[in-house]
Amino acid sequence: MSQHNTSILPATVHYNDRDISWLSFNERVLLEAADKGVPLLEKIKFLSIYSSNLDEFYRVRVPALMALKKLTGKKEERHKSGYKRILHQISSTVFKQQQIFGDIFKGEILPGLASENIELVYDRPIPDEVSAEAENYFFTRILTYVKCMGLNEDTDFFTENNKLYFLVSLSDDNGHEYLHIVNIPSEEMPRFFSTKIDAKQYILFIDDIIKEHLDAVFMGYTINGAYSFKITRDAAIEFDDDYEEGLAAQMEKKIAKRDFGIATRFLYDDKMPAEYLDVLIGILKLKGANVIMGGSYHNLKDLAEIPVHKDSLEYKKWPAIPFTFQGKSLLDHVQQQDIMIHTPYESYDTVLRFFNEAAIHPEAEEVYVTVYRMAQDSRIANALISAARNGKKVTVIVELKARFDESNNIRWSKKLSDAGVTIIHSVPSLKIHAKIALVKFRKGYNVKALGLLATGNLNETTARFYTDHILLTAHEGIMTELKQVFKFLSLMKKPDDEDKYDYKHLLVAQFNLRDGFLALIDREIANAAKGLPAQIIIKLNNLEEKVLIDKLYEASAAGVKIDLIVRGICCLIPGIAGLSENVTVKRIIDRYLEHGRIFVFHNIGIKEVYLGSADWMNRNIYRRVEVCFPIYDETIKSEMLKLIEIQLETEDHKRAQQKIYELLSDKKEV
Template sequence: MSQTDTFIQPIPVRYLDRDLSWLIFNERVLAEAAKENVPLLEKIKFLSIYSSNLDEFYRVRIPALMALKKLTSKKTESSGKSYKKLLKQINTVVYRQQQMFGELFTDHILSELEFENIELVYDRPIPEVISVQAENYFFTRALAYIKCMELNTDTDFFTENNKLYFLVSITDNNGNNCLHIVNIPSEEIPRFFSVVKGDKQYILFIDDIIKEHLDAVFPGYTINGAYSFKITRDAALEFDDDYEEGLAAQMEKKIAKRDFGIATRFLHDNKMPSEYLEVLIALLNLKGANVMKGSSYHNLKDLSELPIHRKALEYPEWPSVPYIFSGKLLLNDIEKQDVIIHTPYNSYDTVLRFFNEASVHPEAEEIYVTVYRMAYDSRIANALISAARNGKKVTVIVELKARFDESNNIKWSKKLSDAGVNIIHSVPSLKIHAKIALIKFNKSHNVKALGLLATGNLNESTARFYTDHILLTAHAGITSELKQVFKFLSLMKKPEKEDHFNYKHLLVAQFNLRDKFITLIDREIENATKGLLSGITIKLNNLEEKVLIDKLYEASSAGVKIHLIVRGICCLLPGVAGLSENITVKRIVDRYLEHGRIFIFCNNGNQEVFLGSADWMNRNIYRRIEVCFPLYDDKLKEEMIRLMDIQLEEADTDEKRSQQKIYEFLAAKS
């Protein structure tokens, strides 16, 4: 649901902490599960997304904060206390959210499923009516993957990252007690087991099936109790600027070690006795982890895998709007006028066709592409392989350091390279986050080049639920500067002062992006002080970089009206007297993930519109190659401004309507 987030604080702070802001975003995701107008299976998906997001937070952000706490405490006592206080605040917020999660799930979701004749057995014995099927499933499927380890001072056991376990207390015939760790093989077999009896569907967690049959794992022993737990570990990958071996080889070694990082969170069944908890912490070396009570079930991101298939319990389908060709070839259409695709409202087939046509076009000589996150079965990659085999010179800049997509990108790098594609990897200390492609034609063709510039990844899988915008253009100035970008990327080095690339159309991080945005904001400030029309509308995933935030504060103080749509992290505080009273911040959480970056500057009524890959975060501005680009076609500018107006208008309503209205607008336009 769309919502205006108010971050006004009673104390004179200038920025909201980025991690607390992110937790506010994840709470908005959680809140979707409580909305009456959200279909039941979509509510469950939002619970799954919340859980998955939180896992990543503890894998990525908490390790950074723990390191900062340790480093700063060595330098200044006050800094160390500051990070300790922040970690305590985070744990408080997360615990409250987990309580909300539990109440939503047990008090609402389970009863709504029951109303649909679906019984998800939760925290109670397996119903007698399906006990035979559950027992058979245990012995024929689950038991093959069960491993157990006695827990004592001699135990050499390492709990894997985010894997599920039971701590099992048993007693032998002589009255001797001992503890064992038993795995819950939720990655080897499905997390849920389903049985239909008559008109009713029963769904079991495999956790409960295993717990019910532990006497088969420990024959001759008395089972005193079984308590679930999981350990979340640091998933960050660090690389030295100077390295001798290839980045891909180095990455593969690092990825193999990712799941063996330090423990950041120890989540346990709240029924686990305190003496058992102390034993686990001591023997598994978990003293530095955040110890948190949970329910009997963890990894509830698996809820997205519930074996329920009912269209009536999902969002109604919105068939993607196709691009209407004026001729036979898309490339010919782009030569005549700019084309923009708004995914997932518009069909991604247009983007696929861009690469497919280029792979066989007789006058296309060279193709250049940046890749950040590729689809697992990428059709774009296959088109590039075909292009190389058809004699085209194909160069692909692959970012191997795209978090959690490293292995997939390495896989495609090898396949592309084997097909004759020139593969270039970025240097370890610089990420290539730009979403761009370029087709260069031979001299006989009527245009020199065609460009693709996007706000999101060239990934047909995520394009089904990420809202993004893709510009296809023959604009000579833009394509000429795309050539400059690819020329720099092919150098495989960090930008240096002596690098001379003159960008007049594109905004490229490390070169002119931040300064250009400051200039655009300064112009709005000047217009406001002169009594001319002014205003700024920006849509981002995250807003953190303080120089640009301060510039927005300055514009607000000068009277510039600023409207922001920020999906995730927002360190800017809106509506603060004397600081940001002319700034509003809205957050949209809906059926699609808001992902596009859009920048609109009033310019005294002659509005300028930019799109791009760059959020306003430190990493994007200072440690990545990003590309933002202008819209020059008046019709496309009007279209993009209208889409933003719809989201701003609908963000204050009680119903989720902005994405629906955008879909209706684009469908009617087509």
């Protein structure tokens, strides 16, 4: 491993905390719901995304911080106090964001719906106009799923992860008080009930319908109050390297236990009396959880299901741009010319056709693919099954540890294996995050290869709203190295003679990715030292890894102009005098999720452009297999530079995606 001098850095270099930085990203998602230029139903979707993101944060990141705080010993008290400080800052930040959420919902969403003659009944009694219909819905639909549990010191009750409950206070005729837990079945049935009377639509939370009919559940008792709450649990899954069973079997057992993890967040109705709160914390063993006061409704990710459908309240549709070419075979076309597809602006059908043609092409003999997150009903997976049944040798490297997609990946692994596909799983300590595919052809004695290299998953569902870039190429140097990557993935270990894996085109994590990027930055530093133009443009989802951040600090201090587009976590702090004053950081939140990773190095005007799967995080650099790839086709390179230029130069970030769509549409027309 080569050494890179960072001695010019000050003794103390400051970094943003990764979790606080992520919360600031999620707040930007939240604030999209307050943007006057965002249509009403899109505002509601942003609130839903914010809520869903936050749930995952409390399932993944907060448990990690809690564990670190717990594991830190007396000799490391400074670190323990640091984790306490971060956890406190998280709670404080989230509380403020929840207030913003409530203000947006009450000040923007409810009035906006009302202006469309839609009443979303929120935190008030059910209107008389719909009470009879709501009552019938309760007795015929909701009551099927309602369960009750009395609370006392001997109660042994486990609240399921992120499910909704009421704590109900009752009293009998003698004045004795009782506490019960009642579930809100939002996963068993739709969260909202909708009906139309004359020209007005009424929408009710099922929470309110249950609350209003609790006297039917507890006949003979007086209902004193009902207070909603939910508990979020740790979603981490740990693996044993020497586990006797296969990874898939180990995974299935651990997934079954995931929702029984420790409680990390206890979110409760702000109207809940303090004495009831103490009872719940004690009986449900929640003393270690973050106790957070909220409103009457939780799991507002369900807002994505709100039963309102009006084109005028959504973004204007941008039909995906089709790729057209001369001839009948896409694979033949790729052998002659590289193709770049920019999703979701351009149609994903080109990628689907790549796999479909490979499944039937008479000269295609072998197909290799990495899978991280597949669509539930993946047409790519079905094309691979067809290829195997058509006599092709098909090898699929499936990453079973893709968080929250484990079950789907296991299901597809079994289905592919049953069809004759060779399935390879990663080892417990290493994730396969590369987005690559390879097709080998034989024509007489000649073997040729075509490759697919992408910034995002081979998933036609997420391709509809993730901005990604997919290269189809026959470049011989890249194909040679892509074969090496798949050989490594098939062995799941580095060879004794690493010279066999000499990457000159690709940057591959576990081999040369980090040092390759460091060398590219060093070249810009050297150019700046000679008084030559020097610039770096990097677009990422997350920027955390400190060796690479320090190198960017060094480059900035040397006079290299650095433009960063970072969607989520950004631990680099721009604008520090003498350190990062030449760095700008931009974030783009819009209708599509910015997901592509792009790296541009000025190289004295002969610009080098790389794309790939790797964010600059510790996990990507050190614990995953990632592939970044160069763009050699001058037309495609020019196009990529234009796209990144639009995103950097458009002051109103909400216009950047529209300009990109217009640019690509014009290209199609030409």
